[in-house]
Amino acid sequence: MAKVKIHSKEIPVKTIGRLSQYRRALLICTLKGKTHIFSHEIAAIQHVTAVQVRRDLMLIGFNGSLKQGYNIRNLIDVISEILDYEEGVNVAIFGLGNFGRALFNYFYGKRSQLRIVATFDSNTEKIGTEYNKVYCYSPYRVEEIVKKKNIKIAILTVPPKRALEVAKKLVDAGIKGILNYTSTPIDVPDDVFLDEYDMITTMEKAAFFVKMNELKL
Amino acid sequence: MAKVKIHSKEIPVKTIGRLSQYRRALLICTLKGKTHIFSHEIAAIQHVTAVQVRRDLMLIGFNGSLKQGYNIRNLIDVISEILDYEEGVNVAIFGLGNFGRALFNYFYGKRSQLRIVATFDSNTEKIGTEYNKVYCYSPYRVEEIVKKKNIKIAILTVPPKRALEVAKKLVDAGIKGILNYTSTPIDVPDDVFLDEYDMITTMEKAAFFVKMNELKL
DNA sequence: TAGATTGTTAATCGATTAACAATC
């Protein structure tokens, strides 16, 4: 899934990601009372080029004016219409360890669009308790709860060894998007969105670059 | 910085990331007593293609045999020689909130190569305390401590509003790699490694895909 | 030999950037 159709135009997935970033920058601008913005101003906030911004906006069919640039309020609305899901999306966290809890807090209350409605953990001491008023279920109940609560997106923070097995269970239960934060790569069917972020790899890359830079000097 | 030179060959940054993943898969294989592995087997563990694996290994000049594939032990050694930094790399966490602590625990004791040697937080209740035996410093002491402890990599988990200011401070203090987990994009000079992972954007992308998929049905 | 695999070049694909006409 590298492209998506909007208004019968093909839009790269990367553009979708940037739209989300643009919107955040724009929201901050409205707080400051700004009503219009130029492409190079958006570019300066996020770090992309002005051409990139214009091209992205072109793809979603949003027009600016030569004198004033883009109307911020309208642009936010157009982006929101593309990105947002009216009723919001229900999310569950699988694995309520440190990382799972951190992600929970990170999202809690921030985005009304994205609601964490359940957590799962295999630790019997956690099962049945509430964390920030959200119930923690046994993994045995994944299928039941995912259906009952209409959970669409799963945040995967279980131990790496259990990642594959849990991912399979999630797909079977009808989950439509998985954010995999374990270090085990997982496979999902084409119609399930998958994002994998592996911190260990990132750190090793960073360390490698530090090393390269030192050798150069 | 899209490419890197190793043995006078240009290697894409993405290959570096994959090498780190390959190594992890290979380490698991050695635990199981395997001594040799085919490109398609490595490909199956991580999710890349066999051609990709062979091409990556070609780039680092590692050869396999037609009968047995690649010697696992040797391959691990070659990858380690490329990625690792003998003396290890010192890392500090900036912002000891939930997320910062989660990352701390995630790394603690796992990678001897990557050592978390300091944390920083502006909360006066945290300053001066130890978290897992690592001291928490005031942000005012960034420059001093970064130099004294030879800290090369910074994990940035401060509140989004403070990201830019802290990042600037880090660069000035001589940090050589920043992993930015705040939702504010930052800019760094060319010689500083930067990885940005924005969870909110990822979640919004996931939600968008869920929506797209539902509309299709 | 037939079959499986490696190593490598060339083709393809996708995304970014350069260039520039049109407009205010």
Next chain:
DNA sequence: TAGATTGTTAATCGATTAACAATC
């Protein structure tokens, strides 16, 4: 008019994939 900006096409760049000779 000169200068700044948008919108869009074409060129470039980079990474992945296809194709295939060579080898065991």
